[in-house]
Amino acid sequence: MHELEIPLYLRFFISLGIAFLVGLERESSSASAKGRVYAGVRTYSLIGTFGFGCAWLYYVGVIWVLPVGLLALAALAVIGYLAKLKEGHVGWTSEVAALLTFITGALCLLADIWVPMALGIVGTFLLSEKAMLEKYVERLDKTEFLAVVKFLLVTLIILPALPNQAYTEFNLNPRHIWQIVVIVSAIGFAGYFLSKKFGSRVGLWLSGLLGGLVSSTAVSVAAGRIAQKSPPQSNNALQATILAGSVMYLRILVLIWIVNPAVVPMLWPQLVTLAAVGLLLAVRLKKNDSGVPKTFVQAPRNPFEIRPALIFAFLFVLLSVATVLIEKLYGNTGLVVLSALVGVTDIDPFILSLVNKPESVQNMLVTAILISMMSNTVMKGVYFGALARPVRYAATWRFGLWALLHIPVIFIF
16 A cells, blocks of 8 residues: 555545545535525535544455445445435436545555646646536537547557568567657647637738648748738738748657757757747838738648558658668768758658667758758748748748758857
8 A cells, every 4th residue: 555645644635635625516506507506615524524534444454344445435326316216307427526535535544645636737727627628528529539539549550560560671570660659649749729719810920830840831832822812911920930940940859859859959950040040030020900901820730640650651651761761871971961861741740750769860960850850941931932922032032041040050059
């Protein structure tokens, strides 16, 4: 049994406080709904005390009391539910809350104190936010929800089954590869969710920032189309594109830190500096908000879907193999050329494949990563400028200057 580090009297008062909190919520909810109070502050407080008492008897050796106490409370909950059904009321919420209160009361004695406190606080939150949760469910995009569920199921099933060892001369570890896919998808999904929730409320600049967590290249194309369709929004669209590019440096820095923290000291000054340059270029850009309807960059495709994850895994493996082969056949020159070429599309798989195998390319690691980023910055300017004619000149010199600054950054730091 876990050693009791907190005094017993304090654990008892914590269990009583949690039970009181749940009872207070149940009684206030019934009062606001002008319905009958089936169990209030006193009842739930007694249930929490009952759970703590049963746990104490279990602690001193009367082992059977705890399960019998839980079964007795469950029987009372069933009787109470049947009585409610006769009166035309439905719903198990109060009965389940009673069982949870008993369990938290017992765990206040038998477990680390954070366990019952977490259960009690989360339980109370779920009880009190019924209206908010129902409203959220009504707005839930079923297609996106199913995509997330399928991805999580595939992750939980596939990840433990994958072998955790390196294969071939390229040191390809299936489990490690899929872990990287999950990490990248999770960060992208956070940006995707935030962009959908908040992007439309503030405007282009925020949707650009949040979209950069998913794909700054996709943001540059989407913002370019906005500028093409609505010329008065061109400056705002350009600002969103530059902000998304700035976030890219910080996002990749976080990914590198997760995959291989040892590489971070070699790269963080360069990436933070280039992110700051982009932020300065965006802030100095004059926006046009007068008389222009508010718009936002549509969130890129949900990165938690299966197909994008599999494509990322394929690109990661392909670039891992290509990096080793090109470095062996053509040396540093070949690696530099490959770095410039991959910047045309998504650079995340290439950069993560580099930091995942630093032995053979360590001497060119920083240079290859920054060149791929420079190439990607140029391409974002090309993608945006090809669509946004009104600000093509402004986009050209800003992205051109930003790309050129990668060269001194490589040699200074």
